[in-house]
Amino acid sequence: MERIDIPKKAIYRLSIYHRCLKRLVELGEETVSSSALAKAAGVKPAQLRKDLAYFGQFGTRGLGYPVEALAAMIRDVLGRERLQPVVLVGAGNLGSALLRYQGFQKEGFEVVAAFDADPEAAVSRGVQVPVFSEKEMEERLQADGVRLAILCVPGPIAQSLANRLVAAGVTGILNFSPVVLEVPEEVVVNNVDLALELEHLSFFVR
Amino acid sequence: MERIDIPKKAIYRLSIYHRCLKRLVELGEETVSSSALAKAAGVKPAQLRKDLAYFGQFGTRGLGYPVEALAAMIRDVLGRERLQPVVLVGAGNLGSALLRYQGFQKEGFEVVAAFDADPEAAVSRGVQVPVFSEKEMEERLQADGVRLAILCVPGPIAQSLANRLVAAGVTGILNFSPVVLEVPEEVVVNNVDLALELEHLSFFVR
DNA sequence: TAGTGTGAATATCTTCACAGCT
DNA sequence: AGCTGTGAAGATATTCACACTA
Numbered sequence: 080m081e082r083i084d085i086p087k088k089a090i091y092r093l094s095i096y097h098r099c100l101k102r103l104v105e106l107g108e109e110t111v112s113s114s115a116l117a118k119a120a121g122v123k124p125a126q127l128r129k130d131l132a133y134f135g136q137f138g139t140r141g142l143g144y145p146v147e148a149l150a151a152m153i154r155d156v157l158g159r160e161r162l163q164p165v166v167l168v169g170a171g172n173l174g175s176a177l178l179r180y181q182g183f184q185k186e187g188f189e190v191v192a193a194f195d196a197d198p199e200a201a202v203s204r205g206v207q208v209p210v211f212s213e214k215e216m217e218e219r220l221q222a223d224g225v226r227l228a229i230l231c232v233p234g235p236i237a238q239s240l241a242n243r244l245v246a247a248g249v250t251g252i253l254n255f256s257p258v259v260l261e262v263p264e265e266v267v268v269n270n271v272d273l274a275l276e277l278e279h280l281s282f283f284v285r
Numbered sequence: 286m287e288r289i290d291i292p293k294k295a296i297y298r299l300s301i302y303h304r305c306l307k308r309l310v311e312l313g314e315e316t317v318s319s320s321a322l323a324k325a326a327g328v329k330p331a332q333l334r335k336d337l338a339y340f341g342q343f344g345t346r347g348l349g350y351p352v353e354a355l356a357a358m359i360r361d362v363l364g365r366e367r368l369q370p371v372v373l374v375g376a377g378n379l380g381s382a383l384l385r386y387q388g389f390q391k392e393g394f395e396v397v398a399a400f401d402a403d404p405e406a407a408v409s410r411g412v413q414v415p416v417f418s419e420k421e422m423e424e425r426l427q428a429d430g431v432r433l434a435i436l437c438v439p440g441p442i443a444q445s446l447a448n449r450l451v452a453a454g455v456t457g458i459l460n461f462s463p464v465v466l467e468v469p470e471e472v473v474v475n476n477v478d479l480a481l482e483l484e485h486l487s488f489f490v491r
Numbered sequence: 492t493a494g495t496g497t498g499a500a501t502a503t504c505t506t507c508a509c510a511g512c513t
Numbered sequence: 514a515g516c517t518g519t520g521a522a523g524a525t526a527t528t529c530a531c532a533c534t535a
Binding site: 112113114124125128129131132136137138139140141142143144 | 514515516517518519
């Protein structure tokens with residue numbers, strides 16, 4: 080595994096660059112300089128160049144980077160060339176909002192199914208994605224070979240659902256529950272902790 | 286400003302420690318060791334001790350940290366002793382879910398008002414918080430002296446609303462829009478970019 | 492003995508600055 | 514002339530390891 084020494088934050092930035100590049104494609108730009116793209120992404124030019132250099136040489140000295148090709152390479156690096164199916168667990172308030180939220184689809188993720196203890200309730204919230212009983216989770220996950228899950232359940236049950244997801248073959252969890260999940264080390268957990276983000280702001284604001 | 290050399294991530298961790306401490310308070314624990322608390326928070330003991338040491342000495346050698354007092358000091362450091370009012374801008378799908386979401390209240394934040402171009406629609410989504418027309422934003426912000434805002438509007442209009450928030454005295458923005466906001470340097474922006482988090486996972490999962 | 496507080500060592504990440512293409 | 518690619522320097526953050534103390 081050669082990507083061992085790529086800064087984790089660089090991966091985040093890659094996503095941001097990709098988004099900026101998509102805008103440039105729409106504008107019909109053919110090339111972009113590191114300084115222009117860096118500005119759009121809110122980073123320093125040198126950092127952008129270094130981030131890209133981890134994956135190869137894509138630019139032309141004196142000219143810049145080819146917009147289209149660079150976007151394609153980032154998609155490739157991020158594993159976004161063929162799109163990953165995703166499931167969502169816990170279609171409560173936040174969960175069902177995420178299901179209606181267009182942001183994931185816009186970035187090319189397909190939420191193929193949702194699971195909840197009370198599927199009826201979720202459906203009544205206007206969710207389009209099929210919502211199944213949480214009991215069917217394992218069989219459906221395995222049938223579809225799903226590896227990415229969004230977890231939006233209350234704190235106290237988050238760990239046990241995470242365990243079940245992992246056992247069913249999920250290796251990436253986007254966790255909205257305000258809980259530190261324990262998972263085997265081959266599983267990646269990404270925490271989005273809304274209250275924590277607000278709290279963090281409040282430190283800088285007073 | 287002496288907190289200049291405190292790792293930014295340490296502030297995040299402080300919030301996590303605080304959450305764990307609250308649980309310990311409920312359980313009636315009087316003291317906790319760095320290793321126990323670190324385990325609960327998902328960090329190494331040495332890191333926990335270092336994080337706390339930035340703010341003073343709170344532990345007793347051979348014994349551990351007093352749960353209650355430590356929680357109080359963290360609240361103090363995070364500026365959470367008196368609670369900050371927060372507003373939410375953009376009560377669409379995601380925004381109104383956040384308004385119904387109990388997580389903020391549970392952590393002691395009060396969302397005092399929401400603003401949207403179409404307040405009726407938001408109210409019809411079952412939002413309890415008063416929703417005002419986006420036009421009234423400035424006057425109400427200034428009246429209440431609000432300094433924290435949650436921004437959940439579509440990308441294209443995010444920057445202009447951020448500008449208005451800043452002009453009206455907001456100094457901390459929790460930004461859910463998939464856009465890099467430009468703000469004066471005294472303003473802190475905290476980005477929560479849902480699609481980006483998923484994309485990040487997909488890199489590690491393939 | 493159990494467990495904090497911390498300097499020093501290490502690891503990680505960012506920025507500089509410039510050689511080298513086009 | 515303009516802009517990339519990158520080694521080296523600098524800045525930050527984490528971890529170790531142990532002196533110290535209740």
